[in-house]
Amino acid sequence: MSPLFPALQRGSDLVALEFGERALSYGGLFDAAEALAARLEGAGRVVVWATSTLETAVAVVAALRAGVPAVPLNPKSGATELGHIVSDCAPSLVLAAPGDELPPALGSLTRIDVEVGAAPPQERSGPEPAEDEPALIVYTSGTTGPPKGAVLSRRAVAATLDALADAWQWTERDVLVHALPLFHVHGLILGILGPLRRGGTVRHLGRFTTEGVARELTKGGTVLFGVPTMYHRIAESLDTEPELVEGLRRARLLVSGSAALPVHDHERIGAATGCRVIERYGMTESLITTSVRVDGRPGPGTVGLPLSGVELRLVDEGGAPVAEDDPEAVGEIQVRGPNLFTAYLNRPEATAAAFAEGSWFRTGDMAVREHDGYLRIVGRKATDLIKSGGYKIGAGEIENALLEHGAVKEAAVTGEPDADLGERIVAWVVPADPTAPPTLEDLATHVASRLSPHKRPRVLRLLDGLPRNDMGKVMKRSLGGS
Structure with missing residues (x-):
């Protein structure tokens, strides 16, 4: 072997x-x-x-x-x-x-x-x-x-x-x-085993700081791996840390993963450095399945195309493939290929339930497919697919729209029961300025003008901060999401 x-x-x-x-x-x-x-x-x-x-x-x-x-x-x-x-x-x-x-x-x-x-x-x-x-x-x-x-x-x-x-x-x-932790796919398999398989070098910062990123990229680092919370801190520091801007300009590749990177952070980093951040998509069971290619078109807000050897499809709730030419058609991502896990240890029933007929792994993630095949993740099937007024709405696209509002620092979207709509859209927002928080009317108008009126939030809940796990993912169940 x-x-x-x-x-x-x-x-x-x-x-x-x-x-x-x-x-x-x-x-x-x-x-x-x-x-x-x-x-x-x-x-x-x-x-x-x-x-x-x-x-x-x-x-x-x-x-x-x-x-x-x-x-x-x-x-x-x-x-x-x-x-x-x-x-x-x-x-x-x-x-x-x-x-x-x-x-x-x-x-x-x-x-x-x-x-x-x-x-x-x-x-x-x-x-x-x-x-x-x-x-x-x-x-x-x-x-x-x-x-x-x-x-x-x-x-x-x-x-x-x-x-x-x-x-x-x-x-x-x-x-x-x-500077990722070493107990999961991103930090350990990609971040440590990846360079060792290639024969290159990995420099681990121990603890993430923008100063550390600037130092190591300036000293010859060519690739940076991070999660959205790290890139958000980078974007926030560009105006005051010229050495960070210089380090990023020297990098060959910037990669973000584990959650969606807001489009406005893509734009701020790109405007300051001339570099784009590439996003990829995967999970523990499937490792990495899609990515924007370094030689492909930029795709802020998307996770690119399936990797070599990976098959991918989007299916509706009945398991039928969704239309490939409809960028509004939301479907569950299912994948198969050599990248998949073998089984859940000691859990044969859970393993069997994880796969659809034909060895397709059910990721539970929802996405839409753009005309050129790029995937845009809109959320988890269990917590981010909101059924409101007869529409199937992905929370992720609303979150990105909210983050483009100047009064919003952080945002999460969930659904809650509504007698008329089935579910109403709830926006959980951390204001950029706590003394001047946005109003529901402001945010609803903002979202409706960028997406569609039926995707506007109907409820606004203001927070001091969003609950997140070690990877920076928002723990929506702590918010009372569906």
């Missing part, structure tokens, strides 16, 4: 990983990973205390080298969630950085401290595991119940990273800068 990380096995003095002042070359990473892999062989599953450190990267690479499924754990998870994950995946070991204090939920597990300076064993031979073998088990956010463990194969990881290399022209010459 072809290796996941060809450059790792070749070894070199090229820097593979940088976390602040700490760094490992490809040769050093190979040594440390091989030393740990020798201790993991035959271990079954292992959990990784996924702090934003070199140790986490070494631990995951070592598990992959040993053919042992790794389960990254969010260090901010509560005791109940951690207990559920440990009980569900039944690991034999926990891997952590020396000195890390682990919670009681992990107390019964044998611990191995990850040594980044370890020497490799005299001999450690073994074939590359088969492509369909599990590489990682990543737990979902658990918005509709306890988190489920999505089993991701080595094939899925490799296929996704190679398809992104094609879409983004990602090569060994790239130096990726990011």
